[in-house]
Amino acid sequence: MPESKKPDNERPPGKHPQNAAGERILDARSLRGLAHPLRIRILKSLRHDGPATASQLGERLGESSGATSYHLRQLAAHGFVEDDPGRGKGRERWWKAMHNGTSFADDLHTSTDPEVRGAANLFLHEIANIHTQELSTWLATRHDWPEPWSTSGDLSDFTLNLSAAQLHELNEKLHAVVETYRTITPDEAGDAAQVRVHLHSFPRSHPSH
Numbered sequence: 001m002p003e004s005k006k007p008d009n010e011r012p013p014g015k016h017p018q019n020a021a022g023e024r025i026l027d028a029r030s031l032r033g034l035a036h037p038l039r040i041r042i043l044k045s046l047r048h049d050g051p052a053t054a055s056q057l058g059e060r061l062g063e064s065s066g067a068t069s070y071h072l073r074q075l076a077a078h079g080f081v082e083d084d085p086g087r088g089k090g091r092e093r094w095w096k097a098m099h100n101g102t103s104f105a106d107d108l109h110t111s112t113d114p115e116v117r118g119a120a121n122l123f124l125h126e127i128a129n130i131h132t133q134e135l136s137t138w139l140a141t142r143h144d145w146p147e148p149w150s151t152s153g154d155l156s157d158f159t160l161n162l163s164a165a166q167l168h169e170l171n172e173k174l175h176a177v178v179e180t181y182r183t184i185t186p187d188e189a190g191d192a193a194q195v196r197v198h199l200h201s202f203p204r205s206h207p208s209h
Contacts, residue, residue, distance in 0.1 A: 016079040021179060022100040024080065028116045031108060033078030035119035038063060039071045040126045043080055043097060048194065051084040051096040131198050149193065167201060174199055 017025040026034065034040065038061070045060050046052060052060065054069035061068065072095050075081045080098060087094040108120055135155070142150050162170065178197055186192055 016098070017105075018099055019103060021182065023103045024099040024101070025105050026102055026108060027105050028108065028111065028113065028119075030078050030080075031104075031116065031123060032119045033074065034080060034102070035122045036071065036074075037122075037126050038067065039075055039080075040123065041130070042068060042071055043075060043102075044130060046081060046095060046097040047100065051087055051094050053088065053092060053094055057095075131200075134196055135198070164203075167203070171199070171201055 016030070017027070019025060024030070034043070041061055042057055045057060049060065054072055055065040057063070057068040057072070058065040072081060076095075081095045082098050084094040084096040104120070108116065111117060111120070138153060139155075142153065160170075178199075184192075
């Protein structure tokens with residue numbers, strides 16, 4: 001997809017690049033706009049827990065409403081969140097996420113711009129921190145869930161010998177499997193809960209190398 005030269009904050013609402021899964025495709029500018037720990041946490045909360053006001057987000061995240069309000073405006077300027085006019089009364093301002101998730105444009109992985117690499121590192125490390133927190137919460141509370149939920153989770157790891165192309169192929173196939181479950185509606189799912197699926201796959205250096 002060719003990158004538009006039109007700045008993000010001049011694009012019409014909802015016209016930011018996204019993939020078939022409804023995920024916002026991050027370019028260098030939008031990545032820099034998102035790469036702040038509190039903005040990432042705010043966006044995660046709006047996506048997973050639903051629309052909220054700045055005050056509600058402050059309570060959810062242990063931050064002041066002034067801080068969440070400021071970062072909400074920054075997220076809006078970069079096209080990540082928008083007003084939810086169907087909620088609230090009077091001057092109460094509700095916000096909602098504009099996309100299901102985020103993904104990197106291909107050139108972000110190979111950028112040599114120090115600012116872009118720094119923003120990418122901050123973003124990815126914060127996502128890794130969130131994954132660790134979510135997993136820790138599950139392990140600490142899983143016995144509070146009834147059967148079969150308490151035994152339905154998974155904590156597995158595998159060591160494979162793959163080429164870079166095979167690793168990419170594996171990731172694509174795993175993503176495709178997840179996508180087949182994304183369209184299941186609450187009515188179809190029955191006794192459903194929101195489920196988080198983490199996928200970490202990466203090469204490691206072998207001591208003999």
